[in-house]
Amino acid sequence: MLEHVFIAGEFMPRERLLSGLDLAQVTARPGGVAHSIYDELWHAAEWQRIVVERDEPGGEAWEAGGNPFPASDPTRVEEWRELVERFLRGARQATEWGAAREGRGEELDPGWPVVDVLASLAVHNAYHLGKVVALRQMLGAWPPPG
Numbered sequence: 495m496l497e498h499v500f501i502a503g504e505f506m507p508r509e510r511l512l513s514g515l516d517l518a519q520v521t522a523r524p525g526g527v528a529h530s531i532y533d534e535l536w537h538a539a540e541w542q543r544i545v546v547e548r549d550e551p552g553g554e555a556w557e558a559g560g561n562p563f564p565a566s567d568p569t570r571v572e573e574w575r576e577l578v579e580r581f582l583r584g585a586r587q588a589t590e591w592g593a594a595r596e597g598r599g600e601e602l603d604p605g606w607p608v609v610d611v612l613a614s615l616a617v618h619n620a621y622h623l624g625k626v627v628a629l630r631q632m633l634g635a636w637p638p639p640g
Contacts, residue, residue, distance in 0.1 A: 496589040499616040501582075506638075508585060511623060512578045514639040515630075517571040524632040529563060531629045532574060536564045538622040539581040545615045546587050548602065588615060 501508060512535065520532040529537070540562070544552045556562050568574055592612045600608050630636040 496592045496612065499613075500585040500589050500619070504620070505623075508623065509578075509582060510638050510640050511627065512581070512638075515574065515635060517568065517574060519630075519633050519635050520571075520574045521567040522629075522633055524629065527629065527632075529625070530567070531626050532568055532577065533563045534622045534625045534629070535577055535581055537562055538619050539577060539584055541618060542581065542584040542588060542615060545611060546584060546591055585619070588612060 498504065505511070515531065520535075521530050523530050540552075541556070543549065544556070568577075592608060602608060602611055627636065630638070
C-alpha cells in the first residue's frame with residue numbers, strides 16, 4: 495500500500511508525472527500563479543524530508559512562519575533533475591520507513607501513529623503533485639511523454 499500511495503498508484507507514477515520538462519517550463523508561472531512547478535516540487539520534497547528524517551527543528555521553523563518555498567529559481571535543468579531525484583528518493587524512503595514500522599502502532603508524537611503520519615504525508619504530496627499537473631496542463635505540457 496505504501497508504494498501505491500507514494501510511488502506508483504492512485505494516479506500516474508510519480509517518475510513519469512515529473513518527466514519531460516525543461517527549465518523554462520519548471521520555472522514558469524502561467525497566469526501569474528504564485529508558485530512554479532519547481533516551487534511545488536521543492537516544497538513537497540522538503541516537507542517529505544522533514545517528516546521522514548523526523549527533522550523536528552525544520553518542521554517547527556516551517557510551522558512558525560518560515561519560508562516553505564525556495565528563495566530562487568534554478569538556473570540549470572540539472573537542478574530540476576536533482577530535485578526530481580530527491581523527491582523520488584524521499585518517497586522510496588517513506589515507503590521503507592513505514593514498512594519497517596508497520597503494524598507496531600508506534601507513535602511518533604502523542605496521538606500520531608506512524609500510519610497516520612504517512613497518510614498525512616501522502617495527502618500532502620498528492621495535493622502538490624496535483625498542482626504540478628494543473629501547471630503542466632496550463633503550459634501545454636500534459637500528458638508527459640512515455
